[in-house]
Amino acid sequence: MPGDNWIDLLQDADTGIETLRAHFKGHAYDPHWHDSYLIGFTETGVQQFRCRQQRNVSTPGKVFFLEPGDIHDGDAPTEGGFTYRMLYIDPQWLDRELGALFEDVPSGFQLSVPQILFDDSRLAAGIDAAFQAVHGRDLRIVRQAALDELLGGLTRRLQWRKRIDDNPRLPMVALRARDYLHANLMRDIDLDDLARAAGCDRFRLSRAFKEAFGLPPHAYLIQLRLARARQLLGRGLAPAQVAADLGFADQSHLGRWFRRAYGVTPAYYRTRCSKLPD
Structure with missing residues (x-):
């Protein structure tokens, strides 16, 4: 590049x-x-x-x-x-x-x-x-x-x-919120949805979540979507389709986040890591 x-x-x-x-x-x-x-x-x-x-x-x-x-x-x-x-x-x-x-x-x-x-x-x-x-x-x-x-x-x-399912030192509200994000990574959820699932207010949840996992909930959700995007791009899906499937506003929105995290565009990643022809 x-x-x-x-x-x-x-x-x-x-x-x-x-x-x-x-x-x-x-x-x-x-x-x-x-x-x-x-x-x-x-x-x-x-x-x-x-x-x-x-x-x-x-x-x-x-x-x-x-x-x-x-x-x-x-x-x-x-x-x-x-x-x-x-x-x-x-x-x-x-x-x-x-x-x-x-x-x-x-x-x-x-x-x-x-x-x-x-x-x-x-x-x-x-x-x-x-x-x-x-x-x-x-x-x-x-x-x-x-x-x-x-x-x-x-x-x-x-x-x-x-191998253990959860670290017992992590607060339960953070664990519930994490599980909810994994189960709903393609939905357009907000902090209120997450707080209800965790059983606490969103301000306490945000503090507990960042302390437990090193990122606030919104950043964690984006990372989940980017990790899934790598998998889909590696299977040969087009960036526009991946963006739509994972709830990004459009291909450009996916591209901005993808490049900030990995240093390359989704199209470049697909070309270099897909087993299918571009």
Whole structure:
């Protein structure tokens, strides 16, 4: 993509893994989350992002590793900007592959990432090799070998966490509101609807929701719709249809939010990540 900021994004048809290499100057993207694991490293410059209520500063060679749902933003605090490469790994694919590679995967547990930024030159090399094989559309056997090597490196940084439906420390009104948003993500709901579903007034709800999930309810709903938009665009649906299906005013409205979160337009994402012809 032209200009100071550019993004090169592809999706692997066999695994669904998305590979991204990008450069940003200044503001990169607004707070958002993904439903994938994000694993990558900074190539050049200084990459700054807020995640898990702290500011993280990544310099060349540092590895970052985020769980699905980790809210993060991004910006370049230095004049030259930063370049990074990254893989988006589907949680179901990761669980399935680890289950095939290892015999001692516990039942009733899910993978968690205890540390999101660290120095690990061996893992960075594994990310780079997997990125080049997948992004370069190398022979299938080469891609598989590189990904298996990467999985071996990731296990040093992953932990097993007992799978629970809800965190008991989160307030019940926030949990009810979250469930309502997930069930009604395509409806034109307002804070009064949400407050009634949660069983409290909307002012208390807004405070409790942001404290629990890091975003106010309206921003959380937009993130839900954007995550669904990525799925639909990846299946080949046209941006205008996706905007209409998800309750955006029009294609331009979807495009503004999509680019603020991901740095690319819905049309670009569809072209690069859809298995169907444009």
